[in-house]
Amino acid sequence: MRRARQLLGLDPSADAQLSQAFIHGSWIFENQREASRTNQRDNTALAFVGSVAAMYENALSRTRFAATNPSAQLLTQTISNEVYARLLRQMGLTPVLLVGAGEARKGVADSIAATAVQALFGAVAVTTAVVTRGLEALAEHDPVAALASLPADARAAAVFVLAHQAAALTSATISTQSWMLRRLFGLHLTRPRFRSGVAIR
Incomplete structure (x- = not known):
């Protein structure tokens, strides 16, 4: 952790x-008792936040x-798993990953390494005030008013996360109700506002 x-x-x-x-879901699955005792979770949620930030x-x-x-065409390419995995190796943090026995025997796949790097970005985002203030505002009873009271940088970060979630709701096969029940980033509060046509600016 120090490095x-x-x-x-x-x-x-x-x-x-x-x-x-650094905790992959396969390790949690194979060590459920230890994970429960120490209140540990895998890196999925942090990786989501980090991927949005990236x-x-x-x-x-x-x-x-x-x-x-200026160019005739603007390309906004996504970052590949290979790039993330190479970054993790360059940082010298691959040995720190906790993966299940089966994944360990196969070696660390680029997708697992990428998730870890995204989760690191997520850890940075969550532990800095700008993103944290934005996420807290989204979970308020009146997120529109809460966002309006934030500094511009925190508001921009929160709106970006919310827009990404809105895109996921319209394109993913997971039902909207499932997202709301998980209370992810205040969507259980903000989703009805989309139905009423109220936009957060």
Whole structure:
């Protein structure tokens, strides 16, 4: 954890999130009793937050480049698992991953390494005030008013996450009700506002 913390410029208060970032679902499945005893979860939720943050930064970087280097076509490519996996190896953090015995025998797949890196990004996002304030606002009884009271950077981050969730709701095969029951990022509160046509700006 110390090396990850130093590489990412975090303080010791982030250790809980950083440790979770390295726990793959296969390890939780094979060690359910230990996971329950220590209240550990896998890195899926952190990886989701981190993937959104990475997509945002990637799109922002490409857009800024295009603004100063005009092109006939603007490409906003996604980041591949291979790129994430290479980053994890370069950071020297692959041995820290906790995976199930079956996955360990096969070696760390790029998809597992990518999830870990995304979860690291998620840990950074969750432990910084900007994203945390935005997510807390989305869980308020009146998220529209809560978002309006935030600084511009926190509001932009929260709206980006909410827009990503809205896109997932319209394209995923998972039912809207299932997302709402999981109370993910305040969607159990904000979803009815989409039905009424109220937009968060």
